[in-house]
Amino acid sequence: MENKNIFKYGWLLFLAMLTGGWLSVLFGKELSWDLAYYHFYIPFAFLHHRYNIDFWPSSYIHQFFNPTIDLLSYFLITHFTPRMTEFILGALHGINTWLLFLIARHFIQGRYQNVLALLLSLLGMYGPTALPGMGSFQNDNLISVFILAFTLLQIKALDLYQKKERNNPTVPADFQHVIILLLIAGWIIGLGFGLKLTAGTYIAGTFIASLILPISLRDRIKILLVVGIAATIGMLITSGHWMYLMWQKHRNPFFPFFNNLFHSPDFLFINWHDKRFFPQDLSQTLFFPFYFSWDGRTADAPFRDFRFLAVYILFVIAGIQWLWKRVQIIRSGNPSSLATTNFLSRYWLFAFFIFSYMIWQYYFSIARYLSVLEMLSPLIIYLLLKSLIHNSRIHVIFLFIILYTLAWSLSPIPMVRARWYDTTFFNVKLPPPVVTIPKATVLLAYTAYVMESDPRPQSYLIPFFPAQWRFVGVPFWKGQYLSELTTTSQIYSQLHHESGNIYLLTSDLNMPALYQAAQKFGLVPYGECEKILSDRQVVTHQNVLLCPVTTAHSAPNQG
Numbered sequence: 001m002e003n004k005n006i007f008k009y010g011w012l013l014f015l016a017m018l019t020g021g022w023l024s025v026l027f028g029k030e031l032s033w034d035l036a037y038y039h040f041y042i043p044f045a046f047l048h049h050r051y052n053i054d055f056w057p058s059s060y061i062h063q064f065f066n067p068t069i070d071l072l073s074y075f076l077i078t079h080f081t082p083r084m085t086e087f088i089l090g091a092l093h094g095i096n097t098w099l100l101f102l103i104a105r106h107f108i109q110g111r112y113q114n115v116l117a118l119l120l121s122l123l124g125m126y127g128p129t130a131l132p133g134m135g136s137f138q139n140d141n142l143i144s145v146f147i148l149a150f151t152l153l154q155i156k157a158l159d160l161y162q163k164k165e166r167n168n169p170t171v172p173a174d175f176q177h178v179i180i181l182l183l184i185a186g187w188i189i190g191l192g193f194g195l196k197l198t199a200g201t202y203i204a205g206t207f208i209a210s211l212i213l214p215i216s217l218r219d220r221i222k223i224l225l226v227v228g229i230a231a232t233i234g235m236l237i238t239s240g241h242w243m244y245l246m247w248q249k250h251r252n253p254f255f256p257f258f259n260n261l262f263h264s265p266d267f268l269f270i271n272w273h274d275k276r277f278f279p280q281d282l283s284q285t286l287f288f289p290f291y292f293s294w295d296g297r298t299a300d301a302p303f304r305d306f307r308f309l310a311v312y313i314l315f316v317i318a319g320i321q322w323l324w325k326r327v328q329i330i331r332s333g334n335p336s337s338l339a340t341t342n343f344l345s346r347y348w349l350f351a352f353f354i355f356s357y358m359i360w361q362y363y364f365s366i367a368r369y370l371s372v373l374e375m376l377s378p379l380i381i382y383l384l385l386k387s388l389i390h391n392s393r394i395h396v397i398f399l400f401i402i403l404y405t406l407a408w409s410l411s412p413i414p415m416v417r418a419r420w421y422d423t424t425f426f427n428v429k430l431p432p433p434v435v436t437i438p439k440a441t442v443l444l445a446y447t448a449y450v451m452e453s454d455p456r457p458q459s460y461l462i463p464f465f466p467a468q469w470r471f472v473g474v475p476f477w478k479g480q481y482l483s484e485l486t487t488t489s490q491i492y493s494q495l496h497h498e499s500g501n502i503y504l505l506t507s508d509l510n511m512p513a514l515y516q517a518a519q520k521f522g523l524v525p526y527g528e529c530e531k532i533l534s535d536r537q538v539v540t541h542q543n544v545l546l547c548p549v550t551t552a553h554s555a556p557n558q559g
Contacts, residue, residue, distance in 0.1 A: 012118075013098040020094020021087035024135025028417030029082050029425060031536045033300075033456065035073075035137045037446075038062035041459035043074035054462070055494045056473040057487045058267050059448035064255050066242040069195040073137045082421045090135035092142060096375060099148035100124045104379045106155055107342055107349075120382055123403055124375035128296065128303040129368050132415040139196055140368045146192030147202050147372045151352070153185035154206065154227075155345035161219075162344040175219075179226055186227035190234020197257065198369045203231060205356025209348050277365040287312075288361055296413065299367040304411035307377040308357075310402055314384040315354065321388060346383060353380055367413065378403060418535050428464045431530035431546060437501055439468040441494075442546075443521075445506035445514045448475035448482045455510040458544055461532060474517055476510075481517035492521050502550060505532075508543040518549055526550040 045051060046067040056063045076085040100121035108117050125131060133141040161178045189206070193199040210223050236243075243253035252262035260271045277298045279285040289308040296303035353373055360370050381402055389395040442465075446457035454476045462471055472494050475482040495502065502523060506514050515525065529547040537544055 009098070009101065012101060013095065016097035016101075017091040017094040020097070020134055021091035024086040024090020024093070025083055027086075027132070027135060027415070028419035029086050029421065029535075030136045030415060031418055031426075031539055032136070032138065032416045036460045036536055037457045038065065038459060039070050039073055039137045039139075040077065041462055042067040043070040044463045046071075047074070048467075050462075054471045054473075055490070056446075057448075057475055057482075057490065058256060059475040059482060059487075060446055060473050061256060061272065064246065066195065066197075066239050068238050068242065069139050069142065070137075072142075073139075077425045081423070082425045085425060086135045089137070092145070093134050093136075095145045096130070096141060096148055097121050097125050099145065099152055100375055100379070103148065103152050103155065103376070104382075106152070106159070107346060107379065107383060109341075116382075119403075120378040123378040123407060126407060126410065127307070127371070127374040127377075128305040128410065128412045129299075129371045130375055132412045133368070133371065136415060138368060140198075140371045143192050143196045143199050144372045144375060146188050146195075147199060148375065150185045150189035150192070150202075150206075151349070151372075151376070153181050153188070154352075155342075155349060157181035157185065158213075158345040158348055159342055161215075162342075175222065179222075182223060182226045183230045186230030187234040189227075190231035190236075191238050192234075193231065194235035194238030194240070197254070198364065201360050201364065201369060202352075202356050202372060204359045205352050208355040209351035212351060213344065213348060215344070273363065274366060277367075279361065279365065285361075288365075292367070296367070296411075298365050298370075299413050301414050302411075303367070303413040304409060305374075305406070306409055307374065307381070307406050310406065311353075311377050311380050311384070314381060314388070315350075318384050318387055349376075350380070350383075378406075416539055418539050420535075422535075425535075426460060426464075427533075427535045428461060429533040430461075430464060431532065433530070434465065434469075434546075437469075438466060440470075440501035440503060442469060442471045442503045442505050443474050443491075443495075443514065443518060443523075443549075444471050445474050445476055445504075445510055445517075448477045454479060455506050455513070456540075456542070458505060458507075458532075460536065461505070461534070461544070471505075474514065476513065476517075479513060481513065481520070483520070488520055495521050495523070496551075501548065504545075504547045504549055506545065508545050511545055511547060515547075515549075522551050523549040524551075 042063060042065060045054065045063070073089075076088055080088065098121075101117050104117035104120045105113060108120075110116075130141060130144075157178050160181065161175075164178075189199065189203060193203055206227065207224065210227065211220060213220055213223070246255040247253045249255075250264045250266045252259055252264040252267075254262070255264055256267040256272055258271050259267045260269055263269055277292075279288050279291075284291050289312045292298045293306045293309040294304060296305075353376060357370070357373055360373075364370075382399060385395055385399050385402075389398060444458060444462075445455040446459070447454040472491055474491065475487065504511065504514050504518060511529070518524075525547065527548040529545040532544040532546055534544075536542075
């Protein structure tokens with residue numbers, strides 16, 4: 001009967017998706033760095049086999065990301081109007097609100113169950129990354145749908161297990177229906193993990209949380225095996241084709257990640273990940289929410305949000321209370337671990353939250369990758385207060401004070417948006433001579449290893465050039481050309497492999513540095529630069545230039 005509630009609240013799903021789509025359109029079309037860098041280019045490259053045309057040194061990390069999830073972005077941008085693109089994407093992100101409501105409703109009892117569950121779900125979406133992420137192509141609000149759906153099914157499976165266990169503790173629980181829920185849950189989170197590897201944070205979190213459940217070791221192993229096998233199948237469905245391609249090309253199915261294990265000769269023997277936002281010392285490691293909650297140091301732009309600070313403090317207090325109760329139980333000799341309703345699912349949710357956070361802080365410390373826990377934190381605050389304060393009136397007062405403070409003090413992460421909608425999404429206007437030149441090679445400056453001071457890439461422009469134009473990436477590091485041992489010779493070989501027009505493409509700010517790098521490939525300026533116009537340039541106040549160059553031996557004699 002309980003599972004029917006998922007479909008009973010279909011009206012809320014409709015309203016959540018409608019609101020998500022409306023907010024996305026209201027915020028404007030998203031034109032962020034990530035979209036300009038790779039979210040639009042990599043699905044285009046995959047569909048049009050650009051890997052056999054364009055050339056990118058291995059320092060262009062993002063070309064190796066699984067393009068499957070970005071096929072949705074590419075399809076929406078190329079087949080729908082900008083408004084419809086944003087509305088559809090925002091509507092999909094709105095599913096998170098519905099899932100949060102169902103998860104909260106699972107734990108909340110009483111007369112105002114639905115009202116409180118809806119309030120907690122709305123506050124979950126009113127977060128520093130979730131709110132500005134409505135209609136964003138960064139995919140965090142899309143992956144969260146998979147993780148939250150998994151969470152919902154996981155707690156329902158554990159609740160069903162607990163009910164069977166309590167009815168007759170001497171007989172092992174009937175796992176038939178529990179296993180079905182766990183299989184679907186594991187499959188869903190596996191799909192999300194295959195689409196975006198950062199979801200692995202939550203797979204590791206649920207693995208540890210399930211491992212320490214207060215149930216028999218045999219049942220814990222069953223849960224881990226069922227979820228693990230289903231998650232593996234889900235991952236292979238969404239990522240298996242890409243893993244096979246990376247193995248064929250680079251001998252590393254996760255290339256370039258985990259290359260400390262696979263030792264592909266095409267990348268450094270390291271497990272590469274972005275380390276910009278890590279805690280800097282022991283104090284920050286132990287009390288990280290006390291730092292990033294104020295200044296938003298875990299994102300490219302500042303934000304302020306105190307939900308993790310509140311959760312941290314409440315968990316510490318609840319932990320002290322729990323230890324005290326355990327001592328009292330041991331003294332009394334009357335343990336009752338599964339005595340309360342939803343104990344097992346609540347225990348798992350707390351452990352899932354804690355360990356997922358710890359893995360995130362150790363491995364990423366990037367705010368966007370914590371969006372699922374950001375969404376769940378209002379519910380966690382409610383449950384922790386419920387365990388600490390048994391007087392319902394006092395509980396409501398403290399809950400209102402904390403949630404109101406969180407909502408009032410929130411300062412979301414700013415997102416690059418354009419609040420105007422024309423006929424196409426980017427409104428790219430190439431220089432007129434481009435369409436008259438069927439074949440050319442373009443050197444495109446890009447940021448190597450993610451550095452704020454380096455050239456912003458313009459990969460999203462590539463699909464608008466003639467199909468026979470090929471692009472060669474030129475990596476920069478801290479504003480200077482990255483001259484790796486093989487990079488210069490590889491680029492030189494690419495340039496001189498075919499004859500034809502050659503151009504440089506980057507912003508006017510970075511063009512002098514790109515000219516200097518071009519000299520290493522035997523290229524010199526050859527004519528006036530032309531401007532490339534697009535809505536991305538309008539909102540970032542950049543001028544993007546396309547500048548002709550030629551080989552030094554073929555340049556006209558200037559003397």
